[in-house]
Amino acid sequence: xxxxxxxxxxxxxxxxxxxxxxxxxxxxxxxxxxxxxxxxxxxxxxxxxxxxxxxxxxxxxxxxxxxxxxxxxxxxxxxxxxxxxxxxxxxxxxxxxxxxxxxxxxxxxxxxxxxxxxxxxxxxxxxxxxxxxxxxxxxxxxxxxxxxxxxxxxxxxxxxxxxxxxxxxxxxxxxxxxxxxxxxxxxxxxxxxxxxxxxxxxxxxxxxxxxxxxxxxxxxxxxxxxxxxxxxxxxxxxxxxxxxxxxxxxxxxxxxxxxxxxxx
Amino acid sequence: xxxxxxxxxxxxxxxxxxxxxxxxxxxxxxxxxxxxxxxxxxxxxxxxxxxxxxxxxxxxxxxxxxxxxxxxxxxxxxxxxxxxxxxxxxxxxxxxxxxxxxxxxxxxxxxxxxxxxxxxxxxxxxxxxxxxxxxxxxxxxxxxxxxxxxxxx
Amino acid sequence: xxxxxxxxxxxxxxxxxxxxxxxxxxxxxxxxxxxxxxxxxxxxxxxxxxxxxxxxxxxxxxxxxxxxxxxxxxxxxxxxxxxxxxxxxxxxxxxxxxxxxxxxxxxxxxxxxxx
Numbered sequence: 006x007x008x009x010x011x012x013x014x015x016x017x018x019x020x021x022x023x024x025x026x027x028x029x030x031x032x033x034x035x036x037x038x039x040x041x042x043x044x045x046x047x048x049x050x051x052x053x054x055x056x057x058x059x060x061x062x063x064x065x066x067x068x069x070x071x072x073x074x075x076x077x078x079x080x081x082x083x084x085x086x087x088x089x090x091x092x093x094x095x096x097x098x099x100x101x102x103x104x105x106x107x108x109x110x111x112x113x114x115x116x117x118x119x120x121x122x123x124x125x126x127x128x129x130x131x132x133x134x135x136x137x138x139x140x141x142x143x144x145x146x147x148x149x150x151x152x153x154x155x156x157x158x159x160x161x162x163x164x165x166x167x168x169x170x171x172x173x174x175x176x177x178x179x180x181x182x183x184x185x186x187x188x189x190x191x192x193x194x195x196x197x198x199x200x201x202x203x204x205x206x207x208x209x210x211x212x213x214x215x216x217x218x219x220x221x222x223x224x225x226x227x228x229x230x231x232x233x234x235x236x237x238x239x240x241x242x243x244x245x246x247x248x249x250x251x252x253x254x255x256x257x258x259x260x261x262x263x264x265x266x267x268x269x
Numbered sequence: 270x271x272x273x274x275x276x277x278x279x280x281x282x283x284x285x286x287x288x289x290x291x292x293x294x295x296x297x298x299x300x301x302x303x304x305x306x307x308x309x310x311x312x313x314x315x316x317x318x319x320x321x322x323x324x325x326x327x328x329x330x331x332x333x334x335x336x337x338x339x340x341x342x343x344x345x346x347x348x349x350x351x352x353x354x355x356x357x358x359x360x361x362x363x364x365x366x367x368x369x370x371x372x373x374x375x376x377x378x379x380x381x382x383x384x385x386x387x388x389x390x391x392x393x394x395x396x397x398x399x400x401x402x403x404x405x406x407x408x409x410x411x412x413x414x415x416x417x418x419x420x421x422x
Numbered sequence: 423x424x425x426x427x428x429x430x431x432x433x434x435x436x437x438x439x440x441x442x443x444x445x446x447x448x449x450x451x452x453x454x455x456x457x458x459x460x461x462x463x464x465x466x467x468x469x470x471x472x473x474x475x476x477x478x479x480x481x482x483x484x485x486x487x488x489x490x491x492x493x494x495x496x497x498x499x500x501x502x503x504x505x506x507x508x509x510x511x512x513x514x515x516x517x518x519x520x521x522x523x524x525x526x527x528x529x530x531x532x533x534x535x536x537x
Binding site for chain 2: 046047048049052056197198199203215216218219221225228229230232233234238269
Binding site: 387 | 435457459470484485486487488490491492493494495496497499500501504505
């Protein structure tokens, strides 16, 4: 019995991996992949597309002001960083250890801010989210393209993070004993009360989630997923969350970035 | 006092207890209703019978989130009259008066939209007070569906 | 770091912006509109109430309307209404006051070269 369970685990792992490899080789699958916007009601979609009523744009405005008053001193052209939005998370060597860590857009912004001022902003603070929203809006239309590091050691570590992400995606967790793939691959389009299950691609972060009544990052949304299946929620910026984000970004490769989006 | 100790007194005592109880509960009810924004309880609204002519409301009938619901209305005052103020009311909300618009003196026709919060499924009312004190108003029902997943992020 | 604007306001004019014409005005105000009913992360303490209580919308110096606002208005409030542009043009302005003593104002030209 135990070895059958193990076999099933390995089997699922292999299938998830094949899916990842398939995307990495640009198999023509994009016509069936839909972003979360396709699962919004017409009211919310209209809200997203209207520049005068979309609340996410308040953060974009703030981000633009912050950029021109601060960041532009080192980064004169914000548009040059738009590619980072669709390429993150990236592997970065830690300052204090030989090993590295995955860094996402909000982590990078927080690190830049703390290096240049003497503050340590929270990754969900308005400052960080405004800059993230501004850069995200500039990346609208770009295709998601995650890059592997070239140096051997970095590549190995990156691969380990990706494996971890794939493992997390296919493992059941929480009181509800659900894995991500069960709903987000197996039950796409099915209604969970009033919500339609989307496939969970990363194409439009940060998001203005109606239930939060504010903007939030990918990190927060993934933590909300853990909460949704009644599992113990990882702390913000946990490596599991970054590994999962890396896996999900690769799974979304080739899809068009939509900029900051509205979600239920 | 000795009277109350007797059997007949016991009946009288029970009667007094119950009548005092009923009396105070009625008053408590009135006070609670008054605390909950006076005129805007569901019962009071239903009993007022506002003239609905000239008021058009638009609200999605099935709402997926109670946090932000697009709500729009149009009010046309009867001829030779002006709109003085407009109340948007959701009687089942903890604070039923959502917004009160106080118009400038010359408003005859008003089209307005905003986003409201609804605590639960209910009727949403728009009540306009005209310059002669007359009130016109209408309601529209909304059903709120609950979100599927609990979010403790 | 220069402080972030905690309360941005976006005003949009939709329609042909010429004197005498009716245009739609959309005002989007950045404000958390915290009701005071939500419970914070620790599961016990309520997040303190912080809502806009009053808004004043003017065309030039004339008040178009004043609004008394309650907890039932969604976060980042939106006001959408129609105005007729005066013959001499001018600005539409909105000013809000919240229960923490904060207030902000923004205005926009009704007639602009590109509406």
